[in-house]
Amino acid sequence: xxxxIIVGLSTVLTIQNLLLVFAGCLAxxxxxxxxxxxxxxxxxxxxxxxxxxxxxxxMILLAGVYYGAIFxxxxxxxxxxxxxxxxxxxxxxxxxxxxxxxxxxxxLTIAAYASFAGGTLAAVFLVLLAPxxxxxxxxxxxxxxxxxxxxxxxxxxxxxxxxxxxxxxxMTILGLMLATVGTDLTAGVQRFTFGRMDLIDGISxxxxxxxxxxxxxxxxxxxxxxxxAHSRLPTTNLGLDREEVKEIAPVVGRSxxxxxxxxxxxxxGATIAxxxxxGMERGIASSADKAKFGKxxxxxxxxxxxxxxxxxxxSFVPLLTLGIPGSGTTAILLGSLIAYGIQPGPRLYxxxxxxxxxxxxxxxxxxMILLFLNLPLIPYIAKLLTIxxxxxxxxxxxxxxxxxxxxxxxxFDLQLMLYIAVCAVILRLLTFPMAPVLLGFILGGMLEDNLxxxxxxxxxxxxxxxxxxxxxxxxxxxxxxxxxxxxxxxVKSVLSVLNDKRNVSRL
Amino acid sequence: xxxxxxxxxxxxxxxxxxxxxxxxxxxxxDKIHFLIPAGPGGGWDGTARGMGEAMRKSETVSQVxxxxxxxxxxxxxxxxxxxxxPRQQNxxxxxxxxxxxxxxxxxxxxxxxxxxxxxxxxxxxxxFVVAKDSxxxxxxxxxxxFLDDPRNLKAAGGSVKGSTDHFILARxxxxxxxxxxxxxxxxxxxxxKAMAGILTGESQILSTGLSEALDMARAGEARIIxxxxxxxxxxxxxxxxxxxxGYDLExxxxxxxxxxxxxSNETYENMMLTVSEALNTEAFEEVRKRNGWTLLHHEGxxxxxxxxxxxxxxxxxxxxxxxxx
Amino acid sequence: MTVYITYSRVIGVLxxxxxxxxxxxxxxxxxxxxxxxxxxxxxxxxxxxGISGIFVAIALILVPTHPTTTNVHQQWRELKQLSWxxxxxxxxxxxxxxxxxxYLGFIFxxxxxxxxxxxxxxxxxWLLMVVLSVSIVSAFALMIGWxxxxxxxxxxxxxxxxx
Numbered sequence: 001x002x003x004x005i006i007v008g009l010s011t012v013l014t015i016q017n018l019l020l021v022f023a024g025c026l027a028x029x030x031x032x033x034x035x036x037x038x039x040x041x042x043x044x045x046x047x048x049x050x051x052x053x054x055x056x057x058x059m060i061l062l063a064g065v066y067y068g069a070i071f072x073x074x075x076x077x078x079x080x081x082x083x084x085x086x087x088x089x090x091x092x093x094x095x096x097x098x099x100x101x102x103x104x105x106x107x108l109t110i111a112a113y114a115s116f117a118g119g120t121l122a123a124v125f126l127v128l129l130a131p132x133x134x135x136x137x138x139x140x141x142x143x144x145x146x147x148x149x150x151x152x153x154x155x156x157x158x159x160x161x162x163x164x165x166x167x168x169x170x171m172t173i174l175g176l177m178l179a180t181v182g183t184d185l186t187a188g189v190q191r192f193t194f195g196r197m198d199l200i201d202g203i204s205x206x207x208x209x210x211x212x213x214x215x216x217x218x219x220x221x222x223x224x225x226x227x228x229a230h231s232r233l234p235t236t237n238l239g240l241d242r243e244e245v246k247e248i249a250p251v252v253g254r255s256x257x258x259x260x261x262x263x264x265x266x267x268x269g270a271t272i273a274x275x276x277x278x279g280m281e282r283g284i285a286s287s288a289d290k291a292k293f294g295k296x297x298x299x300x301x302x303x304x305x306x307x308x309x310x311x312x313x314x315s316f317v318p319l320l321t322l323g324i325p326g327s328g329t330t331a332i333l334l335g336s337l338i339a340y341g342i343q344p345g346p347r348l349y350x351x352x353x354x355x356x357x358x359x360x361x362x363x364x365x366x367x368m369i370l371l372f373l374n375l376p377l378i379p380y381i382a383k384l385l386t387i388x389x390x391x392x393x394x395x396x397x398x399x400x401x402x403x404x405x406x407x408x409x410x411x412f413d414l415q416l417m418l419y420i421a422v423c424a425v426i427l428r429l430l431t432f433p434m435a436p437v438l439l440g441f442i443l444g445g446m447l448e449d450n451l452x453x454x455x456x457x458x459x460x461x462x463x464x465x466x467x468x469x470x471x472x473x474x475x476x477x478x479x480x481x482x483x484x485x486x487x488x489x490x491v492k493s494v495l496s497v498l499n500d501k502r503n504v505s506r507l
Numbered sequence: 508x509x510x511x512x513x514x515x516x517x518x519x520x521x522x523x524x525x526x527x528x529x530x531x532x533x534x535x536x537d538k539i540h541f542l543i544p545a546g547p548g549g550g551w552d553g554t555a556r557g558m559g560e561a562m563r564k565s566e567t568v569s570q571v572x573x574x575x576x577x578x579x580x581x582x583x584x585x586x587x588x589x590x591x592x593p594r595q596q597n598x599x600x601x602x603x604x605x606x607x608x609x610x611x612x613x614x615x616x617x618x619x620x621x622x623x624x625x626x627x628x629x630x631x632x633x634x635f636v637v638a639k640d641s642x643x644x645x646x647x648x649x650x651x652x653f654l655d656d657p658r659n660l661k662a663a664g665g666s667v668k669g670s671t672d673h674f675i676l677a678r679x680x681x682x683x684x685x686x687x688x689x690x691x692x693x694x695x696x697x698x699x700k701a702m703a704g705i706l707t708g709e710s711q712i713l714s715t716g717l718s719e720a721l722d723m724a725r726a727g728e729a730r731i732i733x734x735x736x737x738x739x740x741x742x743x744x745x746x747x748x749x750x751x752x753g754y755d756l757e758x759x760x761x762x763x764x765x766x767x768x769x770x771s772n773e774t775y776e777n778m779m780l781t782v783s784e785a786l787n788t789e790a791f792e793e794v795r796k797r798n799g800w801t802l803l804h805h806e807g808x809x810x811x812x813x814x815x816x817x818x819x820x821x822x823x824x825x826x827x828x829x830x831x832x
Numbered sequence: 833m834t835v836y837i838t839y840s841r842v843i844g845v846l847x848x849x850x851x852x853x854x855x856x857x858x859x860x861x862x863x864x865x866x867x868x869x870x871x872x873x874x875x876x877x878x879x880x881x882g883i884s885g886i887f888v889a890i891a892l893i894l895v896p897t898h899p900t901t902t903n904v905h906q907q908w909r910e911l912k913q914l915s916w917x918x919x920x921x922x923x924x925x926x927x928x929x930x931x932x933x934x935y936l937g938f939i940f941x942x943x944x945x946x947x948x949x950x951x952x953x954x955x956x957x958w959l960l961m962v963v964l965s966v967s968i969v970s971a972f973a974l975m976i977g978w979x980x981x982x983x984x985x986x987x988x989x990x991x992x993x994x995x
Contacts, residue, residue, distance in 0.1 A: 040548050043548070044548040170843075173881060185667060187863075188864075189862050191861050192854075194857075197578065197579035198583075201578055218922075266699065322703075322706065323725065323726030324703050328548060334722060338722045390950050409984075414926070414929065414933070418927055425919075429914075449696060451877075456872075
């Protein structure tokens with residue numbers, strides 16, 4: 001292995017390849033910052049350039065674009081509440097509130113460090129554990145994925161304010177409903193399309209995220225003209241003090257491990273990883289910390305940010321060791337590896353060590369360059385928020401609308417997005433949370449597919465729920481996650497309602 | 508004063524950009540515009556961009572542009588090409604076998620008859636894959652398991668029920684003497700996840716396109732037991748065909764180009780010439796090798812009759828199997 | 833005084849209607865022959881979602897609201913103070929943008945969008961508005977072009993380009 005690292009280092013440490021890592025990260029960051037153009041488009045559009053390069057350099061460039069795009073996506077999540085990449089939705093939950101409190105610079109700094117730590121730790125895991133993890137990823141069947149999605153849904157309470165669990169639940173169901181629009185992935189029949197061709201492919205995640213988050217936020221800024229004044233406070237305080245580092249370091253560690261493990265599973269991915277990490281951190285936080293989640297908690301920002309970067313690196317495990325792409329992005333990467341004549345698989349690092357190791361070593365360098373590239377830029381990026389609101393709001397509107405349009409080229413999507421944003425604004429004014437809609441939407445589709453597969457595979461028997469240890473473990477975890485806070489809260493709320501009644505009747 | 512001067516310069520550039528962007532759309536004959544009914548990064552996109560790259564490198568065409576238009580299961584791009592036909596003088600729409608299947612199923616109202624078929628370019632055969640340590644060695648082994656108890660042969664596929672992946676395997680099992688309706692087909696979201704499905708052991712056989720399967724099978728974790736090509740392929744001679752194993756089933760998933768309806772014959776001739784010239788260049792050969800594609804070149808009327816024949820075959824198959832009513 | 837009609841309950845009632853409609857349309861989903869023998873088919877998930885929607889909506893309507901936190905009059909006063917007029921204007925501009933985008937073309941329509949929405953938000957530095965909107969949109973369009981993403985020119989310009 002030591003030799004391998006030397007091989008990798010000597011491949012990466014040429015001026016050309018270092019420049020490529022730099023160029024890839026820069027291009028990826030820029031593309032990722034623009035809502036809409038995610039890593040898939042970024043890589044697909046970059047591929048023609050890579051054919052002019054040798055395999056190792058080409059892969060270094062593409063991997064750089066991949067991290068860069070994920071990294072850049074968190075910037076727009078934090079600054080304008082526009083998660084352009086699905087994996088950075090959870091980043092907006094606490095990152096955007098921080099930006100609104102005038103701590104945009106600090107939020108971006110935390111995001112940069114958390115991404116760096118997540119990516120780097122995951123790269124270490126990748127080197128040490130890749131062959132073992134390949135086995136693990138094959139131990140996960142449809143029934144397990146189904147339970148994983150249920151576990152994810154049980155985190156809904158993490159996104160609800162105290163005493164508003166019913167509202168959060170209602171919003172989750174709304175998300176589940178929206179997820180069923182379009183062609184059913186199992187039987188191929190159309191559901192809830194009302195004969196419209198525009199709905200056959202369903203509602204895109206991007207559209208829903210932009211509508212409920214970015215565009216709705218633009219509307220809120222118009223509705224409350226005096227409310228966003230504080231975002232123009234000088235964003236001088238970028239650094240973290242020792243207390244804060246102490247606070248987020250364990251969070252980053254835990255979330256990186258969780259994110260990496262989820263990323264290794266071909267059927268999960270960065271989005272689920274970031275949601276799970278967010279939910280887990282909130283679940284184990286002390287009650288004082290718990291109240292801060294959703295209102296600019298440092299932990300709530302660091303957890304999904306490190307998890308999604310770790311998951312991206314994790315998705316290289318099934319790609320490099322088994323040749324299985326778990327996501328659209330890794331499918332394109334597989335395609336370009338093959339086009340170079342590189343065959344991923346268990347023999348990759350025996351047959352072509354310079355590719356295997358240079359990709360991995362370039363991951364460290366990519367993460368480092370991302371950090372050094374972005375830290376000095378943060379003050380300037382954060383200053384974007386000081387643009388007068390008469391220009392800032394139209395720009396948020398413009399970027400969220402075109403982000404959706406440039407993917408589908410369908411004006412119908414813009415109308416649909418407007419309706420969704422208007423509904424979201426009304427619901428938000430009445431204190432209904434929006435994050436559960438996205439959670440239900442993302443998990444709903446995968447939950448249904450995996451459930452149907454599991455039922456088909458077990459010939460219609462429900463035994464798949466407890467037959468295998470992995471499923472059973474996840475089931476037990478879900479029950480614990482569901483019951484413990486609920487029971488605690490039910491007891492508490494019953495008591496408080498009784499107390500209030502007594503007080504009211506006394507008045 | 509300073510801000511105005513600073514903003515004036517970009518706006519000057521902007522004005523130039525505004526006009527140059529519009530002039531770009533002025534139609535010239537040596538320009539090809541590819542309309543791709545899916546997002547960047549898929550099979551259609553790869554083929555069109557590969558073809559475009561070959562055209563530009565070999566200087567067959569001086570200007571190439573690509574438009575990704577998703578939606579409606581590919582139907583939106585077809586509808587747009589038909590609606591705006593008069594100004595699509597240089598447009599080639601990429602499509603493939605699912606177009607025939609989807610119009611038979613009535614997912615979109617148009618069929619290839621509403622467009623002008625220009626040429627098919629490459630073929631992707633279907634194939635069946637098993638995990639490396641699976642007891643199934645030949646297709647006969649798989650059929651035997653199925654005939655014994657259909658529940659013991661769960662079939663994974665990367666597309667919905669009723670798609671080509673599903674009915675090709677059902678047809679092959681019917682040829683082996685089984686009842687195609689008894690096949691338990693388990694759809695996954697894409698070929699990669701379906702492959703993971705057979706590697707985890709939850710399903711026993713995978714039905715998918717050969718090029719995708721080859722990419723993954725070369726990793727050594729899976730074996731391809733049969734391909735629906737007429738004879739063994741030059742690029743993958745180790746894979747036995749279904750025909751040589753005694754099951755008379757040949758099926759090619761073509762990818763090809765279509766033009767808008769109602770243009771002049773001269774335009775169509777030019778397009779066919781452009782495509783066939785591009786196919787014969789070294790640049791295309793390089794792209795083809797890189798992607799492991801098999802050439803399948805039918806032109807104009809020949810392509811049209813090929814499509815009619817395939818449509819008839821698929822329609823009979825799907826009706827026999829009960830997939831169409 | 834206890835107020836029974838709270839905003840949450842109104843939403844609850846609306847959601848109850850939505851769930852019923854959802855169930856109704858879910859029941860209309862066509863089933864193919866291979867779904868007949870299946871335990872879980874294309875309609876099952878919509879049924880599950882619709883029914884749980886009804887339960888949660890009813891729960892939201894029935895659960896006693898906290899008398900101190902749910903002050904309807906207070907909420908109404910707060911809602912009334914929001915600047916609704918510019919918001920509706922902004923929504924209208926977005927709707928018009930969606931409708932006219934393919935006709936006017938990306939660059940022209942987007943510049944117009946930025947200009948008009950700035951105007952609605954109270955910006956009056958006209959020259960700056962024109963310059964900014966045109967330059968930002970054009971720079972963006974140039975970048976899109978550089979990435980190789982095709983932007984179709986608007987239908988409006990098609991006429992005189994052909995000549």
